[in-house]
Structure formats: C-alpha cells, structure tokens
Amino acid sequence: MFLLDMILLPRFLKFLYLANFYNMRSLSSLFQAGGLLSDAGFVILDEDSGSSHSYKLSCSGNSWRFSINSNTGRVSYSYPYDLDTELISSYNCDVTATDAGSLSCTTALVISISDINDNSPVFDTSEVPVYITRYETVGTLLVNLTATDKDISGFGDVTYRLDMSSYNFQYFDVTPTGTLFVNKELSDFTTGDTLDLQLTAVDYGGNAGGMTVRIVFYEV
Secondary structure, three states, X not given: OHHHHHHHOOEEOOOEEEEEEEOEOOHHHHHHOOOEEEOXXXXXXXXXXXOOEEEXXXXXXXXXXXXXXXXXXXXXXXXXXXXXXXXXXXXXXXXXXXXXXXXXXXXXXXXXXXXXXXXXXXXXXXXXXXXXXXXXXXXXXXXXXXXXXXXXXXXXXXXXXXEOHHHOOOOEEEOXXXXXXXXXXXOOOOOOOEEEEEXXXXXXXXXXXXXXXXXXXXXX
16 A cells, blocks of 8 residues: 555656746836746646646745746746846745645756846936047047946946047047047137037947037137
8 A cells, every 4th residue: 555655646757847037127017927937847747636736836035036826836926026136046946736635746946037138328427528628639538437237147238339420420439438539630629619429328238328428628
C-alpha cells in the first residue's frame, strides 16, 4: 500500500521553472495588462486525480509582491513593480500544487524581471545661457550639460545632439557626453548677438528630452 501511494503522488515534470517578466511601475499599466506576468508552463504528472490541482506560491519575504491563480497556476503582480527603484531583478519562489485527494508536490520557480524603457532623459533646467566672445577658437569647450535617465539598464545610457540646422550645421557642436564646443570660427557674430540652440538627450531606447542653450556674445 505504501508503494502504491508513492506512485500516485502528484509531481511536477521539472524541478525548476523559469519565468521572465517585465516591470510595471504604474497602476494603469498594471491593470491594463491584468497584472499578468507569465504562464510558467507548470506540468504536473498525477495518475490519481488528473488535472485538478490547487496552486500556492511562496517567495519567502517577498510573497506579497506576487499572486498565483489557484486554478491555472498563472502568476501575477500583486502591486506595481518598478525595477528602476526596486533594483531587484530576480526572486526565488516555491510553487505547491495540491490535488483533489490533498496530496501535494512542490517545485522551484525563479522570477526574473527585465527593465523596459519607461523613463526619458531629463535636464536639470529648461534653458541655460552661455556667455562667450567672438574670439573663441575652434575646439574651445564651452559648457557640459548632462541629462539623467532613471532606467538602470542600458536604456539609461544617454547621448547628445545639438540642432544647428538653422546655421548650416556650423559654429557649435556637442560631444556624445554633452560638452558644447566651438567647431567654426565666430567672426560672423558681433557683441549682443544671441543664438537659441536646441540640445537633445536621447537614451538607448529612443526616448528623448531637450533644453535650450542660449549663446550670448559679449565684448571683453
């Protein structure tokens, strides 16, 4: 009889299941997606009670973050999750399935959360004046202007571009790290002239933020 009971015990097909999800940092995105993370694809072998099982999820001290559908085994966020602030991208959990005869089995589930490009680069200010003379030489570094992007993955890497289309792409340019410099002699300008230039920061995922750089020419 003992041997027969052992044979009829339910068991997961695998000892470890993996689930890869994306973060949802807002209530709106959480509810629009139904909070659904993923179907980990649990397969249970149970000669005794077929496919009728009840699922429970345990993630140590982080069980409150996730929920599991007791009938289908599909895992959901319980609350919005922003990887950029939580900074934890993986959770080790256990999933227990109990059949109609109250016999149960347990498997491991690793939840991995991937970042999405849900932030844009932001400058500290919308406009900055830069005072120079018309005698600045080509290659002179004028000012470093940087934006921050809260995405923690490569999506947070930022490059810069300066719109000089109104000036035939002459006079000024910006390095990939946000330093404005002179790239053509400035003898065409006189004291009191001003140029409003648009500086744009672009992250790896294509999100952008901008500010205005006001070049003001003065006489020494």
